Amino acid sequence: MQIDYLCAPYCTSSKQALTKMEKNEQLLTVKRRFMAMRNGIIADTLRTAGAPYRVIFGLNVPQIAEIARDFKPDLALAEALWADSGVRESMLLAPMVCPVGDVDHAMALRWIGTAPSVEAIDMLCLKLLRRCDFAWSLVEELAVTDDDMMHYAAMRLMFNLLSGHEDRARELASAEAERQCRLTQSVARMIVDEVDFLKGEC
Numbered sequence: 001m002q003i004d005y006l007c008a009p010y011c012t013s014s015k016q017a018l019t020k021m022e023k024n025e026q027l028l029t030v031k032r033r034f035m036a037m038r039n040g041i042i043a044d045t046l047r048t049a050g051a052p053y054r055v056i057f058g059l060n061v062p063q064i065a066e067i068a069r070d071f072k073p074d075l076a077l078a079e080a081l082w083a084d085s086g087v088r089e090s091m092l093l094a095p096m097v098c099p100v101g102d103v104d105h106a107m108a109l110r111w112i113g114t115a116p117s118v119e120a121i122d123m124l125c126l127k128l129l130r131r132c133d134f135a136w137s138l139v140e141e142l143a144v145t146d147d148d149m150m151h152y153a154a155m156r157l158m159f160n161l162l163s164g165h166e167d168r169a170r171e172l173a174s175a176e177a178e179r180q181c182r183l184t185q186s187v188a189r190m191i192v193d194e195v196d197f198l199k200g201e202c
Contacts, residue, residue: 023080026071027090030081033067034059034089046088052116054086061123064089068096075102082111091120095128103132112142112153118183121153130160143172148183151176155187162194170195 034057043058071077078098084090095111108129115121129135135157142154155176162169173191176184 023074023076026077027080027084030067030071030090030093031087033070034087037063037067051088051119053088053091056088059089059092061092064092065096068093071097073097073099075099082114085114085116088117088119091116092123095124095126098128100128100131103128105134105138108132108134108138112150115149115153118149118152118156121149122156125153125157125160129157136161136165139172143176148181151179151181152184152187155184155191159187159191159194162191162198166195166198 037057037059039058039060041058042060043056046053046056046058074097078094081090081094081097111124112121112129115124129138132138139154139158139161142150142157145151155173158165158169158172170192173188173195176188177192179185
């Protein structure tokens, strides 16, 4: 099964274009914060590990969350940050400033489909998608695609949604583990172990 996730442009009208100009100013402010908190050692470590970004400032997640607290949730800013896909910290910050109520199914698929790394998927699932009311249906949809990154997103999102879905989660995770995909096998096994622990079966 394939999912078309590149079908929802987010800036078309002149009013939105003006908003985009305003968001560019906010982006500059964000980049200055990234620069002020940059850590060359972490950045070099991430590059050596193969992080797929043109620019890496080397901020850790608590630092990025600190920056997020200085901005009100704003869809246009979040979209601008997510579109700034060459910068690691922009992509990790985007889910933190995105209003949950503005996220629909199509947008969720688009962001998942354009995530360049498992780190971006992790942050997207933890900080945003798990709070959406369609989160579990998204898990079910992603778990039957033909794309390994989509499967990874399904597992990471499911890990945040175990309560009330234990049996189905274990079923999906067990099936994923049997695929022996390098990208997903570890998290799939973690889910199986977690469900067994919660149910007192280990």
